[in-house]
Amino acid sequence: MSFSLTTSLGLNSKYAIETVNLTKVYRSDSVEVYALVDVNLKIRYGEFVAIVGPSGSGKSTLLNLLGVLDKPTKGHVLIEGIDTSTMSPSQLAKIRNEKIGFIFQAYNLINRTTVLRNVELPAVVRGVPKKERVKRAMELLRLTGLDGKFNRKPLTLSGGEQQRVAIARALINNPTIILADEPTGNLDSKTGYEIFSLLRRLSEERKTTVIVVTHNLELANLTDRIIYLRDGRIEAERILRR
Amino acid sequence: MNPFEVLRFSFEALKDRKLRSTLTILMVIIGTSLIVSLNGLSTGFSSFINSTFSTLAPNTLIVIPGGGVERGTWTAPSISLDSRMVRKLTGIDGVKVVIPFIHRSAVLRSGSASMSVLVAGIDQTKLHYIYPTLSLKEGKLIPPTDFIGMLVGSDVEVPPGETKPFVRLGQVVTLEYTKVEEVEGVPKTVTVKRAFVVKGILNYIGSPSFINVDSMVQISLAAANSFFGCGGKYDGIIVVTKSYELNDKVEKAIKNIYGEDVGIISPKVISQTVQKIVGGWSVFILTVAAVSLIVAAVGIITTLFTSVMERTKEIGVLKALGFKDSQILILFLTEAVLIGVIGASIGLVVGIVFGSFGFSTIMGFTGLNFPITPIYQPENLIVIWLFTVAISACAGLYPAWRASKLEAVVALRKE
Numbered sequence: 001m002s003f004s005l006t007t008s009l010g011l012n013s014k015y016a017i018e019t020v021n022l023t024k025v026y027r028s029d030s031v032e033v034y035a036l037v038d039v040n041l042k043i044r045y046g047e048f049v050a051i052v053g054p055s056g057s058g059k060s061t062l063l064n065l066l067g068v069l070d071k072p073t074k075g076h077v078l079i080e081g082i083d084t085s086t087m088s089p090s091q092l093a094k095i096r097n098e099k100i101g102f103i104f105q106a107y108n109l110i111n112r113t114t115v116l117r118n119v120e121l122p123a124v125v126r127g128v129p130k131k132e133r134v135k136r137a138m139e140l141l142r143l144t145g146l147d148g149k150f151n152r153k154p155l156t157l158s159g160g161e162q163q164r165v166a167i168a169r170a171l172i173n174n175p176t177i178i179l180a181d182e183p184t185g186n187l188d189s190k191t192g193y194e195i196f197s198l199l200r201r202l203s204e205e206r207k208t209t210v211i212v213v214t215h216n217l218e219l220a221n222l223t224d225r226i227i228y229l230r231d232g233r234i235e236a237e238r239i240l241r242r
Numbered sequence: 243m244n245p246f247e248v249l250r251f252s253f254e255a256l257k258d259r260k261l262r263s264t265l266t267i268l269m270v271i272i273g274t275s276l277i278v279s280l281n282g283l284s285t286g287f288s289s290f291i292n293s294t295f296s297t298l299a300p301n302t303l304i305v306i307p308g309g310g311v312e313r314g315t316w317t318a319p320s321i322s323l324d325s326r327m328v329r330k331l332t333g334i335d336g337v338k339v340v341i342p343f344i345h346r347s348a349v350l351r352s353g354s355a356s357m358s359v360l361v362a363g364i365d366q367t368k369l370h371y372i373y374p375t376l377s378l379k380e381g382k383l384i385p386p387t388d389f390i391g392m393l394v395g396s397d398v399e400v401p402p403g404e405t406k407p408f409v410r411l412g413q414v415v416t417l418e419y420t421k422v423e424e425v426e427g428v429p430k431t432v433t434v435k436r437a438f439v440v441k442g443i444l445n446y447i448g449s450p451s452f453i454n455v456d457s458m459v460q461i462s463l464a465a466a467n468s469f470f471g472c473g474g475k476y477d478g479i480i481v482v483t484k485s486y487e488l489n490d491k492v493e494k495a496i497k498n499i500y501g502e503d504v505g506i507i508s509p510k511v512i513s514q515t516v517q518k519i520v521g522g523w524s525v526f527i528l529t530v531a532a533v534s535l536i537v538a539a540v541g542i543i544t545t546l547f548t549s550v551m552e553r554t555k556e557i558g559v560l561k562a563l564g565f566k567d568s569q570i571l572i573l574f575l576t577e578a579v580l581i582g583v584i585g586a587s588i589g590l591v592v593g594i595v596f597g598s599f600g601f602s603t604i605m606g607f608t609g610l611n612f613p614i615t616p617i618y619q620p621e622n623l624i625v626i627w628l629f630t631v632a633i634s635a636c637a638g639l640y641p642a643w644r645a646s647k648l649e650a651v652v653a654l655r656k657e
Contacts (some may be wrong), residue, residue, distance in 0.1 A: 064651050067562065069561070069562060069650045069651050069654070070649075070650070070651045089566070089567055090566050090568075093561065093564050093565065093566040093567075094564065094566075096562060096563070096564045097563065097564020097565075098564070102562045102563070104559075104654070105644075106252070108555065108558075108559040108562075108654075110556060110559070112254055112255070112257070112258040121560075121563055122563045122564055123563055124243060124247050125243055125563060125564045125569065126564070127243065127244070145470075169563070173564075191440055
């Protein structure tokens, strides 16, 4: 694999996210498990991508590496053309805060505090002034259909509503990339469809790159491209929209 | 992340685990309040000793007969304190005045009431040499030739805890004491009684317990000699030196003359010795109290460590949202500091209240009259507060560090 640093690195990269020979090996005692093997991906700005595959195929590992939550054993992850492999933990935290928004299957909201405060949190870390971040959080909650529920605690909301809060939280810092790990896994099919439609709309309207790991092929068909993973390798890709 | 947001986040986390946080704060409160109240009491006790001994002139030495218990056997005094000794002591270089005294216990009867008192027979015209702050509330001092006059201390006039006077100026009172006499070779108990007139009442001076003028009645030396049948012998002689610096020189001169036949007590030396004992005792007590604070620190470690375990997934989420390791560390450390700040602040108040009212209440229950007022010096309170907060922060360091070092992916997988 030839990896041209000159074309891939730099702020003017045409890809929001890119992987080069991405490999992740888990070692336990003398056993090595290859979770991902030489994965090469190029995902454009504003693209809506679904990663599908059976359990243990490496979907979540790939998502964690794309979200710079984990370090690859080999290879590179480039965010907006910048290689993250040499970055310090502190720089990676900054990338996660400013460039990436996470959505989890179990919503992972902080239940002791309000919906508004949950949405605000990434902006608090970024140092956005209170007035501005509250305004932005309210706008996003309205956009995700949660107007009037700002001061509710997450556990008083339905699963679909909690996932909408998580989406609003993921968008608060205006990230380039949204990474969603089974975002509809805990929801009924109707609510799951609504959440996917919302992600679709965000991708189109805000030009945000959305990468979703899902088991649901029907929902995956709402995306622009489906990447099939098996045994840590890309088995196939299907482009649905350009 | 600005400090206000850090405080808010940490406070919310503590509030979320109300019971555990409250119990941990309670441990800190107990530790701090113990230190504060004990510190206040020992400072008060030191000050009490200083003030009581300061009523005695520093240039005094008390000469008493030698003897006592030695190697388990009672040794009788081998010398009598009498007018010859008084003359000899007066002649020592550096001695200003010599005041002999007789000092015995007796029962004072006033109407149908009675109380045990110490009776001192002393030349009252020389009392100001021993007690520079002594002053009369009513009446006059008893002249050396007066055989019926009595001077009473303020605690005899109105005993502590009472409102009605036990004796009044001009009142006739009776002193009585019991002695054993041999009558035809058979020992017999004889009670000796004599009437006196209260001719003077002293103001409260707060004197040390071993020469407590406030709870004493004083008569002339001649009256005491006759009443107690001392036969011209004294119980002790107070030697007033020309200045405090001469005490050692005079003490040596007395020892040169009388050797071990006399004992010499210097109130200043007693004061210094008591101060040393109190100081050592205070350090011991404060060390014990500090142990309770260390127990509280272990409580903080347990609380925060449990919190880190329970909030592992939350830590993973925070890291996914962009929190740096240092920010996670600060969040958890702030929780420890908050526990310390709340506990130390409440502990200071509780300690002051307990030291001020609790101690006197306990003394009230036990019936002891121990006139100590705790003293809370602001600089001591600040040091205790800072010490508590610092211990809390130290206790929070390890759990906070563990939280900051959790790997995001591993933390997120935790159910």
